[in-house]
Amino acid sequence: MTPIEIRKYLQERKLATLHDIALHFRMTTEAISPMLELWIHKGKVKKHLSSLGCFKGCCKCDPATIETYEWLS
Numbered sequence: 001m002t003p004i005e006i007r008k009y010l011q012e013r014k015l016a017t018l019h020d021i022a023l024h025f026r027m028t029t030e031a032i033s034p035m036l037e038l039w040i041h042k043g044k045v046k047k048h049l050s051s052l053g054c055f056k057g058c059c060k061c062d063p064a065t066i067e068t069y070e071w072l073s
Contacts, residue, residue, distance in 0.1 A: 001025045003035045010045065010071035018067040036069055046070045 009024060010016060021036070022029045039045035048068040 001027060001035075003038050006032070006035050007039065007044070007071075010039075010069060013071075015068060015070045017065055018069065019065045021069065044071065044073055046072055 005025070006021065009021065016024075018029050018032065018036070022032050025032065036045060036047070040047055046069070048070060049066070
């Protein structure tokens with residue numbers, strides 16, 4: 001899996017959680033994050049963090065399910 005493949009995936013979806021991206025490529029979130037950071041650094045991807053999670057306030061949500069990435073261009 002390459003950063004180009006992540007680019008194509010995000011261009012098609014426009015918005016995806018870290019968890020969804022990792023599942024799609026059958027990789028860990030730790031392996032996907034550096035490639036997403038490359039696109040963030042280039043200004044092509046924006047990272048959205050939701051501190052609210054699922055809005056229940058229990059703080060049990062997996063951070064990868066509420067960390068969202070958006071393709072910008």
